[in-house]
Amino acid sequence: MELKVAAAVACRDCALYQTAKVLGLETPDCSSLNRVVLRDHPVNKNEVLYREGDSFRYLYLVHSGSCISSATILGRRSQVMGFYLPGEMAGIESIGQQKCNHTTRVLEKGSVCQLDFLMLEETLGKDELIRVQSYLLGASAIHARQLQWERSLTSLQTAEQRVAAFLLNLAGRFESHGFPGHQFRLPMSREAIADYLGLAMETVIRTLKSLHKKGLISSRAKHIEILDRTALSTLLRS
Amino acid sequence: MELKVAAAVACRDCALYQTAKVLGLETPDCSSLNRVVLRDHPVNKNEVLYREGDSFRYLYLVHSGSCISSATILGRRSQVMGFYLPGEMAGIESIGQQKCNHTTRVLEKGSVCQLDFLMLEETLGKDELIRVQSYLLGASAIHARQLQWERSLTSLQTAEQRVAAFLLNLAGRFESHGFPGHQFRLPMSREAIADYLGLAMETVIRTLKSLHKKGLISSRAKHIEILDRTALSTLLRS
DNA sequence: CGAGATGTTGACGACCCTCAAGTGCAGTGG
DNA sequence: CCACTGCACTTGAGGGTCGTCAACATCTCG
Numbered sequence: 001m002e003l004k005v006a007a008a009v010a011c012r013d014c015a016l017y018q019t020a021k022v023l024g025l026e027t028p029d030c031s032s033l034n035r036v037v038l039r040d041h042p043v044n045k046n047e048v049l050y051r052e053g054d055s056f057r058y059l060y061l062v063h064s065g066s067c068i069s070s071a072t073i074l075g076r077r078s079q080v081m082g083f084y085l086p087g088e089m090a091g092i093e094s095i096g097q098q099k100c101n102h103t104t105r106v107l108e109k110g111s112v113c114q115l116d117f118l119m120l121e122e123t124l125g126k127d128e129l130i131r132v133q134s135y136l137l138g139a140s141a142i143h144a145r146q147l148q149w150e151r152s153l154t155s156l157q158t159a160e161q162r163v164a165a166f167l168l169n170l171a172g173r174f175e176s177h178g179f180p181g182h183q184f185r186l187p188m189s190r191e192a193i194a195d196y197l198g199l200a201m202e203t204v205i206r207t208l209k210s211l212h213k214k215g216l217i218s219s220r221a222k223h224i225e226i227l228d229r230t231a232l233s234t235l236l237r238s
Numbered sequence: 239m240e241l242k243v244a245a246a247v248a249c250r251d252c253a254l255y256q257t258a259k260v261l262g263l264e265t266p267d268c269s270s271l272n273r274v275v276l277r278d279h280p281v282n283k284n285e286v287l288y289r290e291g292d293s294f295r296y297l298y299l300v301h302s303g304s305c306i307s308s309a310t311i312l313g314r315r316s317q318v319m320g321f322y323l324p325g326e327m328a329g330i331e332s333i334g335q336q337k338c339n340h341t342t343r344v345l346e347k348g349s350v351c352q353l354d355f356l357m358l359e360e361t362l363g364k365d366e367l368i369r370v371q372s373y374l375l376g377a378s379a380i381h382a383r384q385l386q387w388e389r390s391l392t393s394l395q396t397a398e399q400r401v402a403a404f405l406l407n408l409a410g411r412f413e414s415h416g417f418p419g420h421q422f423r424l425p426m427s428r429e430a431i432a433d434y435l436g437l438a439m440e441t442v443i444r445t446l447k448s449l450h451k452k453g454l455i456s457s458r459a460k461h462i463e464i465l466d467r468t469a470l471s472t473l474l475r476s
Numbered sequence: 477c478g479a480g481a482t483g484t485t486g487a488c489g490a491c492c493c494t495c496a497a498g499t500g501c502a503g504t505g506g
Numbered sequence: 507c508c509a510c511t512g513c514a515c516t517t518g519a520g521g522g523t524c525g526t527c528a529a530c531a532t533c534t535c536g
Contacts, residue, residue: 073387073390074403096376097379130368144331144334148311152311154389157436200493201514202515205516205517427481
């Protein structure tokens, strides 16, 4: 409808590109890169990238579109664990393990680059391997920071705080990948947000409306505009 | 008072020992090991191992006693992020980053082994470095799994579910380090549990009492006994 | 023994989950 | 162009859970 953003990261802003760089795969003709990377592979809505229990093999860089990942934890029904925006890397949460512990599917159709993680380890020399591992440790750390952020949602008491934190987090992530952070399109349904935040869908809806009425955001369908970022942040400080 | 367990892991059950093994530092006289590891260093209650913002340098293996870590996230007051039991590694959450993002202090006095992470990287040869990095990726993955578990607390609706999940998690961790899982001493205060779980202290107390009355656990001061593990697990399945 | 920290209990009210009914929108086929 | 269907979203009413506050008990340690 309105601003149907064909949001896509430039390759140089892409995390996989960084990976490729540390690999020394940045040759002029990209021949080495092409051995381990499948580039700009189109994916359709609801397509599954990988499933819980699959043996771990690939990292996916979301080039355009977006993904949602879920997992069954604590023996409960599958829960939404996170979202992958353009420029972010899916599959990273399974590094260091035999099997994937998330199921990740496409939320909005787009394209992904795919890196064969196993072939990487087999193909590389020692020096390259050291750089790759070192890079992956850094990537794991970034993933861990996001996990810690999500973990701290537990201590946010009100639905208003959780929704505000969610919007600010999305804004920051969009910005860090080169998109405007004050105005964006929510890739996911209200229900997915609710599941992710541990709230009921109705509560998410009412909270968005309430923030809208207070003038802190504009929320119309999937289009979000952040009008008063400072006030939103202040909500979090208990 | 009662069963003042001098809970301490045997060195072979210790995560640092595993590290040392992958390092090839397992020489008969331990001379190499002693270069990077400070062993069995006694620590007192409330002693700070490292502080938020410190530059990252050491990994700590809790040998006996226990630790609590906290962080300021979302711009709020410091929040309890986790506990380190005997056999677990503190500091792992800062791997891949310049600075520590947690403050970790001693909850019950005991002793820790300390590994100089920076000296490690300087001292080692390529092959050793590859093994270390590979091991650390695995350790990060374990840490990430615990983070994911904690993250999923958000979706547990009732206080009863959160407390049950907490007790089961502790039980599992004690067991995986060679201690009985059905009966243990809580190292931390009710307040710390509450903060960790995102609940009020009073709620934690009432919930423990309620679980006690239902016959699922026995809770007397810091002493916990798990009487019906199956029923506790069932509580989590919504 | 006394003082401060930690833990416990009760009363009350706000917040949010549940359930249920209703609205808007996209895609389909006549 | 219109009805029709399905789905996501919205709105309202009611009740339970848990946070807050305040008083009190117990534990710990000098």
